[in-house]
Amino acid sequence: MFDITQLEPAFIKYCTTRNHSYTYGTAGFRANASTLDTVMFTTGIVAILRSLVLQGKYIGVMITASHNPPQDNGVKIVEPSGAMLIESWEQIATDLANIASHGNFTAFVMHLSQVIAKLNIDETTTPRLIVGHDSRESSPYLMECLQAAAPVFDTIVINHTLITTPQLHYLTMLQNDVVTEVDYYKFFSTSWNNLFSLYPDLNLTFNNLIVDGANGVGSVQFSKFLPYLPQLATLTTIINDKHNVPQMLNVDCGADFVKTNQKLPNGIVNPNPSDLYASFDGDADRIVFYYVDNNKKFHLLDGDKISTILTKCLISMLRESELLNDINLGVVQTAYANGSSTKYITKSLKVPVECTKTGVKHLHHIAESKFDIGIYFEANGHGTVLFSNKFYEVLQKAIDNGSSSEKIHKARLSLFYFSKLINQTVGDSMADLLAVIATLSILQLSPSDWDTEYQDLPNLLTKCTVLNRFVFKTTDMERKLTSPSGLQEKIDAAVSKYDSGRSFVRASGTEDAVRIYAEAKTKAEVEALSKEVTQLVENS
Numbered sequence: 001m002f003d004i005t006q007l008e009p010a011f012i013k014y015c016t017t018r019n020h021s022y023t024y025g026t027a028g029f030r031a032n033a034s035t036l037d038t039v040m041f042t043t044g045i046v047a048i049l050r051s052l053v054l055q056g057k058y059i060g061v062m063i064t065a066s067h068n069p070p071q072d073n074g075v076k077i078v079e080p081s082g083a084m085l086i087e088s089w090e091q092i093a094t095d096l097a098n099i100a101s102h103g104n105f106t107a108f109v110m111h112l113s114q115v116i117a118k119l120n121i122d123e124t125t126t127p128r129l130i131v132g133h134d135s136r137e138s139s140p141y142l143m144e145c146l147q148a149a150a151p152v153f154d155t156i157v158i159n160h161t162l163i164t165t166p167q168l169h170y171l172t173m174l175q176n177d178v179v180t181e182v183d184y185y186k187f188f189s190t191s192w193n194n195l196f197s198l199y200p201d202l203n204l205t206f207n208n209l210i211v212d213g214a215n216g217v218g219s220v221q222f223s224k225f226l227p228y229l230p231q232l233a234t235l236t237t238i239i240n241d242k243h244n245v246p247q248m249l250n251v252d253c254g255a256d257f258v259k260t261n262q263k264l265p266n267g268i269v270n271p272n273p274s275d276l277y278a279s280f281d282g283d284a285d286r287i288v289f290y291y292v293d294n295n296k297k298f299h300l301l302d303g304d305k306i307s308t309i310l311t312k313c314l315i316s317m318l319r320e321s322e323l324l325n326d327i328n329l330g331v332v333q334t335a336y337a338n339g340s341s342t343k344y345i346t347k348s349l350k351v352p353v354e355c356t357k358t359g360v361k362h363l364h365h366i367a368e369s370k371f372d373i374g375i376y377f378e379a380n381g382h383g384t385v386l387f388s389n390k391f392y393e394v395l396q397k398a399i400d401n402g403s404s405s406e407k408i409h410k411a412r413l414s415l416f417y418f419s420k421l422i423n424q425t426v427g428d429s430m431a432d433l434l435a436v437i438a439t440l441s442i443l444q445l446s447p448s449d450w451d452t453e454y455q456d457l458p459n460l461l462t463k464c465t466v467l468n469r470f471v472f473k474t475t476d477m478e479r480k481l482t483s484p485s486g487l488q489e490k491i492d493a494a495v496s497k498y499d500s501g502r503s504f505v506r507a508s509g510t511e512d513a514v515r516i517y518a519e520a521k522t523k524a525e526v527e528a529l530s531k532e533v534t535q536l537v538e539n540s
C-alpha cells in the first residue's frame with residue numbers, strides 16, 4: 001500500500017512552477033525548460049499509474065523537445081507496446097499537471113486519490129518505468145523531477161540517460177529488465193546483414209554518407225551504432241556531433257533546419273555530387289536526406305520522398321512475391337504532404353493514400369488499423385513502416401509452402417528482413433537511414449534518380465504569431481478552418497486565383513504560433529499565395 005501524503009516534500013521541492021497552464025500537445029508537454037519542473041513531477045506519477053493499471057508493465061518516459069531550440073524541453077509517455085500514450089490518458093496527465101500548478105498540496109492529494117480510486121489500481125503491484133533523455137542542459141534536472149515520486153510508489157526505474165526517442169520506444173517494447181542500447185544495435189544491424197545477405201553483389205549507390213547529428217543525442221548514438229555496421233562505417237562521416245555543447249543543439253543544423261530552410265546545414269563546406277547527405281533532428285526520430293547536383297545545387301529528399309521510395313520498393317517486393325492480392329499496402333500522410341507526392345503514390349504507384357491530422361500518433365494509428373503494410377511519414381521526415389500480424393501470417397505461410405521460383409522466394413525473404421530493419425514502434429532516424437539505403441541499393445537508384453521519380457510542387461511553410469492561437473479551429477484533417485468565422489472562405493478565394501494552388505492554416509501543437517502552408521505551380525505564385533494568406537490570418 002502506498003501513502004501519497006508522503007509526496008509532500010517532493011511536491012514542495014519540485015513543483016516550483018506555479019499558476020502555469022500545461023497543455024498536452026502534438027508530442028506531449030513541451031515548453032521553455034524553466035517552466036517544466038511541476039509537469040515533470042506529475043508526469044512521473046502518471047507514468048507510474050499507467051504501469052500500475054497495466055499490472056506493472058514497463059512504461060517509457062522520454063525527456064526531450066526534439067527539434068525545438070536548446071532552451072526548451074518536454075516529456076512524452078510510451079505504452080508497453082512502444083506506441084505513444086493512449087489518447088484517453090492525455091487528459092489525466094493534463095489535469096494532474098494543472099492541479100499541481102494551480103492548487104496547493106491538499107488539493108493535489110485529493111485529486112490524485114480520486115484518480116487512483118477511479119483507476120481501480122491494485123496497490124500491491126510494483127510499477128516499472130524505463131526512462132531516457134536528450135542532450136539538453138536541462139534534461140538531467142528534469143529527469144530528477146520526473147523520478148521524484150518513484151520511491152513513494154516503490155517504483156523500479158531503469159534510466160538509460162542519453163538515448164534517442166526511438167531507442168527508448170524500442171527498449172520499452174522489449175519489456176525486459178536487462179535490455180540496453182546494445183540490444184538495439186544488435187537487432188537492427190542483424191536485420192541489415194540478413195537483408196544484404198540476399199543481395200551479395202549489391203553496390204551502394206553513392207560514394208560517401210554524411211550524417212548531420214544536429215549536435216544532439218543522435219550523433220552520440222549513431223557513432224556507437226556504426227561499429228556494428230562495418231560496410232557503412234568505412235564511408236560515413238558524422239558532422240554536427242557536438243552533443244556536449246547543448247547550446248548548439250539544432251542550431252543551423254538538423255532535420256528541421258534543413259527542411260524549413262531548404263538548404264545545407266552548417267558543417268558542409270564543399271559538398272560532393274556523388275555523396276548522400278542526411279540530417280537527424282534533436283532526438284533522432286526524424287530524418288531528411290539531400291544531395292547536390294553537378295552545379296552544387298541543393299536538392300531535398302524529405303519525408304514525402306522517403307515515403308514514396310519505400311512504397312515503390314515494398315510494392316515491387318509484394319508483386320514479385322505474388323502476394324499483392326493477399327496483403328494490403330497503403331500510405332498515410334498529413335495535409336503537409338506535397339500534392340505531387342500524393343499524386344505519384346495514387347496515380348503512378350496505384351497505392352491508396354489516407355490523410356490524417358498532424359502528429360505521429362495519428363499517422364501511426366491509421367497505418368496500423370487500415371493496412372497490413374502501412375507506410376507513414378510526415379513531410380518533415382518523421383515516420384516508419386508498420387507490418388501487421390496478418391502480414392507475417394500470410395508471408396510465413398508463403399515462405400513455408402516454398403516456391404518453384406528462386407526469384408519469388410528471394411522477394412518473400414526480402415519482405416521479411418525488410419520488415420525487421422525498420423523500427424515498428426515509432427519513426428527512427430537511424431533505422432530509417434538503414435531502410436532508405438537498403439531501398440536505394442535494391443532498386444539501384446542514386447540520390448538524384450530517387451529525386452526524379454516525381455517533382456515537388458513549390459511550397460512554403462511559414463508561421464505567424466497571433467494573440468490567441470486556440471481560436472484557430474479546424475476540420476477535414478486540419479485542411480479547413482471552422483474558426484475564426486469567415487476566414488476559411490477568404491482563404492478559399494485567395495487559393496482559387498493560383499494554378500495548382502493549395503493552402504491551409506492551423507494552430508501549432510508544439511509552439512505558440514499558427515502555421516501557414518501553401519503550394520502552387522511556381523515559386524513566385526507560392527510566395528504570393530503564402531503572403532496573401534498570412535495577411536488574412538493577421539487581419540482576422
Ligand SMILES: CC(=O)N[C@H]1[C@@H](OP(=O)(O)O)O[C@H](CO)[C@@H](O)[C@@H]1O
Nearest residue numbers: 026027359360378380508509510511
Ligand atoms: C508542420 C510540422 O512539421 N509540424 C510538426 C510539429 O507539430 P505542430 O503541431 O505543427 O507544432 O511538431 C510535431 C512534433 O515533433 C511534428 O509531429 C509535426 O509534424
Ligand SMILES: [Mg+2]
Nearest residue numbers: 066281283285
Ligand atoms: Mg523529434
